[in-house]
Amino acid sequence: MVDSNFMYQYLTPPKIQEVVARCPLVLQPVGLLEWHGDHNAVGMDGLTSQRICERVIDRVGDGVLMPTCWIGTYGYVHYPGTLCYDGETAYRVYKNVIRECLKLGFRLVLVASGHGGKWQVRALEGARADALKEMAPALKQKVEVLAFVYPTLIPGISVVHAGEIETAMLWRIGQEYKVDLVDTERMPSGQSTIKKYTLPDDDTIDFPASEEPETWNWPPGMHDPSRCGPEAGEMALRSFADGVYEEIAAIREELGF
Numbered sequence: 001m002v003d004s005n006f007m008y009q010y011l012t013p014p015k016i017q018e019v020v021a022r023c024p025l026v027l028q029p030v031g032l033l034e035w036h037g038d039h040n041a042v043g044m045d046g047l048t049s050q051r052i053c054e055r056v057i058d059r060v061g062d063g064v065l066m067p068t069c070w071i072g073t074y075g076y077v078h079y080p081g082t083l084c085y086d087g088e089t090a091y092r093v094y095k096n097v098i099r100e101c102l103k104l105g106f107r108l109v110l111v112a113s114g115h116g117g118k119w120q121v122r123a124l125e126g127a128r129a130d131a132l133k134e135m136a137p138a139l140k141q142k143v144e145v146l147a148f149v150y151p152t153l154i155p156g157i158s159v160v161h162a163g164e165i166e167t168a169m170l171w172r173i174g175q176e177y178k179v180d181l182v183d184t185e186r187m188p189s190g191q192s193t194i195k196k197y198t199l200p201d202d203d204t205i206d207f208p209a210s211e212e213p214e215t216w217n218w219p220p221g222m223h224d225p226s227r228c229g230p231e232a233g234e235m236a237l238r239s240f241a242d243g244v245y246e247e248i249a250a251i252r253e254e255l256g257f
Contacts, residue, residue: 002054020105025063027053032072032115035079036162039186042081049114055241074119074207078196094127102135111147153243164221164228172233192216
């Protein structure tokens with residue numbers, strides 16, 4: 001789906017150095033493997049972030065796209081299928097990713113998370129601040145690091161967890177990747193009861209039980225193709241990709257490359 005010349009894992013060290021000299025931009029998609037209803041693949045967050053970053057790098061026509069990072073923090077940790085990490089782990093992973101990208105010479109580092117919530121935002125923002133502080137003595141040019149949850153760039157679009165827009169985007173991504181990511185036969189309505197996992201150290205987890213209800217109320221548009229279908233998903237993906245691209249373009253102009 002994306003030109004292999006942009007994919008970091010396919011590049012040799014000399015080619016990486018060429019990109020850094022020419023267009024020192026790196027995009028790092030992030031997502032938690034998490035429950036998004038019985039109808040959606042658990043890779044929702046990372047797949048949407050990945051696809052948005054792929055569209056952006058294609059449009060920029062230069063820079064580097066990192067492999068998707070599947071480390072994220074709370075998180076519906078007790079819901080079926082979720083593979084979650086504590087906040088300290090996520091923070092340390094993101095901080096090290098940012099540090100390493102700056103070490104390589106990238107001047108605009110974009111960590112785009114498809115997973116949100118205040119715990120995730122705290123990990124992202126803390127990682128950004130501390131990585132910049134720790135790397136400051138080694139930086140020879142002005143740099144910028146963005147670590148954010150991508151829907152925040154388009155405040156006019158309200159994204160509900162596992163709801164119409166997320167499902168629509170995943171549906172569209174499945175078409176593009178030619179893989180079934182949305183089980184339309186399990187499209188929910190009304191209210192669902194969720195069977196939750198129990199953990200032996202639940203009392204130590206920094207994620208209150210009130211955040212994970214036993215029942216889930218689904219928005220009314222789940223069966224409305226105009227609100228929850230691949231066409232609606234394409235519109236949302238395009239809007240988010242445009243928002244990320246415009247943010248990058250403005251910062252590139254400021255940084256002078």
